[in-house]
Amino acid sequence: MSEPTRTEAFSDGVLAIAVTLLVLDLRVPVKNTLHGTLASALAHEWPAYAAYVTSFLVIGIIWVNHHAVFKLIGQVDRITLFLNLLLLMTVVAIPFTTSLLSEYLLDGGPDARTAALVYSAVMLAMSFCFAGLYTYVARHPVLLAEGVDPVAVRASIVRFSAVGTLLYIATLVIALFSAPLCLVAHFVIALYYCFQQIRRAG
Amino acid sequence: MSEPTRTEAFSDGVLAIAVTLLVLDLRVPVKNTLHGTLASALAHEWPAYAAYVTSFLVIGIIWVNHHAVFKLIGQVDRITLFLNLLLLMTVVAIPFTTSLLSEYLLDGGPDARTAALVYSAVMLAMSFCFAGLYTYVARHPVLLAEGVDPVAVRASIVRFSAVGTLLYIATLVIALFSAPLCLVAHFVIALYYCFQQIRRAG
Amino acid sequence: MSEPTRTEAFSDGVLAIAVTLLVLDLRVPVKNTLHGTLASALAHEWPAYAAYVTSFLVIGIIWVNHHAVFKLIGQVDRITLFLNLLLLMTVVAIPFTTSLLSEYLLDGGPDARTAALVYSAVMLAMSFCFAGLYTYVARHPVLLAEGVDPVAVRASIVRFSAVGTLLYIATLVIALFSAPLCLVAHFVIALYYCFQQIRRAG
Amino acid sequence: MSEPTRTEAFSDGVLAIAVTLLVLDLRVPVKNTLHGTLASALAHEWPAYAAYVTSFLVIGIIWVNHHAVFKLIGQVDRITLFLNLLLLMTVVAIPFTTSLLSEYLLDGGPDARTAALVYSAVMLAMSFCFAGLYTYVARHPVLLAEGVDPVAVRASIVRFSAVGTLLYIATLVIALFSAPLCLVAHFVIALYYCFQQIRRAG
Numbered sequence: 001m002s003e004p005t006r007t008e009a010f011s012d013g014v015l016a017i018a019v020t021l022l023v024l025d026l027r028v029p030v031k032n033t034l035h036g037t038l039a040s041a042l043a044h045e046w047p048a049y050a051a052y053v054t055s056f057l058v059i060g061i062i063w064v065n066h067h068a069v070f071k072l073i074g075q076v077d078r079i080t081l082f083l084n085l086l087l088l089m090t091v092v093a094i095p096f097t098t099s100l101l102s103e104y105l106l107d108g109g110p111d112a113r114t115a116a117l118v119y120s121a122v123m124l125a126m127s128f129c130f131a132g133l134y135t136y137v138a139r140h141p142v143l144l145a146e147g148v149d150p151v152a153v154r155a156s157i158v159r160f161s162a163v164g165t166l167l168y169i170a171t172l173v174i175a176l177f178s179a180p181l182c183l184v185a186h187f188v189i190a191l192y193y194c195f196q197q198i199r200r201a202g
Numbered sequence: 203m204s205e206p207t208r209t210e211a212f213s214d215g216v217l218a219i220a221v222t223l224l225v226l227d228l229r230v231p232v233k234n235t236l237h238g239t240l241a242s243a244l245a246h247e248w249p250a251y252a253a254y255v256t257s258f259l260v261i262g263i264i265w266v267n268h269h270a271v272f273k274l275i276g277q278v279d280r281i282t283l284f285l286n287l288l289l290l291m292t293v294v295a296i297p298f299t300t301s302l303l304s305e306y307l308l309d310g311g312p313d314a315r316t317a318a319l320v321y322s323a324v325m326l327a328m329s330f331c332f333a334g335l336y337t338y339v340a341r342h343p344v345l346l347a348e349g350v351d352p353v354a355v356r357a358s359i360v361r362f363s364a365v366g367t368l369l370y371i372a373t374l375v376i377a378l379f380s381a382p383l384c385l386v387a388h389f390v391i392a393l394y395y396c397f398q399q400i401r402r403a404g
Numbered sequence: 405m406s407e408p409t410r411t412e413a414f415s416d417g418v419l420a421i422a423v424t425l426l427v428l429d430l431r432v433p434v435k436n437t438l439h440g441t442l443a444s445a446l447a448h449e450w451p452a453y454a455a456y457v458t459s460f461l462v463i464g465i466i467w468v469n470h471h472a473v474f475k476l477i478g479q480v481d482r483i484t485l486f487l488n489l490l491l492l493m494t495v496v497a498i499p500f501t502t503s504l505l506s507e508y509l510l511d512g513g514p515d516a517r518t519a520a521l522v523y524s525a526v527m528l529a530m531s532f533c534f535a536g537l538y539t540y541v542a543r544h545p546v547l548l549a550e551g552v553d554p555v556a557v558r559a560s561i562v563r564f565s566a567v568g569t570l571l572y573i574a575t576l577v578i579a580l581f582s583a584p585l586c587l588v589a590h591f592v593i594a595l596y597y598c599f600q601q602i603r604r605a606g
Numbered sequence: 607m608s609e610p611t612r613t614e615a616f617s618d619g620v621l622a623i624a625v626t627l628l629v630l631d632l633r634v635p636v637k638n639t640l641h642g643t644l645a646s647a648l649a650h651e652w653p654a655y656a657a658y659v660t661s662f663l664v665i666g667i668i669w670v671n672h673h674a675v676f677k678l679i680g681q682v683d684r685i686t687l688f689l690n691l692l693l694l695m696t697v698v699a700i701p702f703t704t705s706l707l708s709e710y711l712l713d714g715g716p717d718a719r720t721a722a723l724v725y726s727a728v729m730l731a732m733s734f735c736f737a738g739l740y741t742y743v744a745r746h747p748v749l750l751a752e753g754v755d756p757v758a759v760r761a762s763i764v765r766f767s768a769v770g771t772l773l774y775i776a777t778l779v780i781a782l783f784s785a786p787l788c789l790v791a792h793f794v795i796a797l798y799y800c801f802q803q804i805r806r807a808g
Contacts, residue, residue, distance in 0.1 A: 082464075
């Protein structure tokens, strides 16, 4: 077992890179292939901007929550490292699913729904991994930092895990009907987490 | 509330990646598609180099100022985290707007002005977010580090916020007339900040 | 000689970026070039996902082991820095070999075996570099951290070095027969390391 | 003035990303465009691998030297920050010049020499910036860390600055005759720095 400092540093690095790679999904229209003005070509790219903002907020909130969970942790063992790695594996996939969703968002047909399903499924997988990490730590009080109440942490497992999981299952259902609505749902969930966090901070 | 160390580390990571991704805007001319020599093809790419240098300086200065602001901060709450996230969201977009501006800089027509407007608008948004972060921290003395004078910080809100905002609004106006001039304006602003900082350091 | 903190930070950065760049190997099918549905196009890309998961685990385990080795180190000299640099050079190549393997995995012919050989050869090179780093540190007790038993570290050189080297030589042999089987072998090795680590942690 | 910790962290981040982005210069041959086998296509790409190894070593050595210089520094002022930023600006350009050199290395004609000149010129600029940073710090003893001898630091300015500058000017001259020879020269210089460092460490 060891101190969580380097695990946090590595995770911070991965999260910072994943969030920054989102910019690669914003593509510059090639000069001589424009139909019409650049302004209209950029306006046409709004799904990419909407997906960028949403995924940026989501990864930002993952970082805030990751930060909050690791403040509870005093020691990391190998299973914690492995669960954290699985979580990061889902987060790193987000720039890919974001690009996929923005490419097919307005397609209208089954392909748009496929893209929305993939986007939501990766978010659900991320939520599961986060719940797994939290549950594992909560059930092994020896891993908790000094001064952290094991009973309170344990009592919050269900709340911590269930909300995210249920919300992302809901987005999977919405994805079956409408990709744009699914993106709106992810944006609203991200805002909910921001405001909930801000309210808690009050 | 928590210590700002990990927020700084995450922000440093994002800023370091954003500034390094600028290199992806420097494109290698493909071997068999050259018209004329490589030297002339590279010389033709000067808008990309000019935009690279300008954006590199701008993000570098953002990092220096971010550093300076966080030296005032002793505690971060969730709203600080959220405002910081918004700021980073605008900075991460800079490699995209840089690429856009260098692609259309010499286009001459309305597309060049569109690219310059987008470049300036993202800088203005960045400036607003920075002003928002600074104002929030300045108005909540509990967040300030020990030994920092809350009155002095509060008194500097307008100066800190207004200069950048006015300068970037000016670039928006210039963008309506000339994209190359707009890039020059951004370069001069970056130099101004460098020298102002160096003078202060004297 | 100096403390290993900044070497670890640099290595963490490189490992975090290498693992995150793996996402660039996940390509979004371009909208108007699809033959059939997006779902079938994505399903067709399964080698890319399999290679992503495998390489992510491998780099993750490299990070865990790097972490473990550096916990033994109290001082780094220039040779340690240089050996560490060689190790990082092989790790940074992994996103490239991953992309190569996923492009040619199902090709069936000699090209698939070439891709699998390159993938395995880079892993073997990584394993050699890791063994070299460990052996060098183990043979120079002055570099070990306080409280670390030099005899125990020295006694573990062969075990630490031989297992990885032998396993990756085996994947080279498998690559001569079947690329998909070779990827499975790398995945199993990664799982073996995960479980071995978890067992040790018990 | 402030402590150099965060400047080092930011620089480490930029150097780690720049060195890792070199992998993007290693391109996977597209499946259906191969003339002959994948093995021969990869063998044909050897300039990219040679350039990758060389640039990786160069950036690695920059990192080692950056580390060494910052160990002398106790305080950073704004000019130090600015000079460090200029240095990073040249380093971040290295993945671009590496890609350029590997694309044109075997071209034989004037384009190969242009690419080698650009590669060497960026290295020379990097060397100048490093010399500038070192000279500035050496001439301002107030910036030095406790226990560092200002006289010794000052006495080493010429040695520190001149060697790199002269070596890189030599590569510029070589670039006028042969691009492959120029790459060999850069590789030899990198090895020289590695061995010189290792010798010093003995």
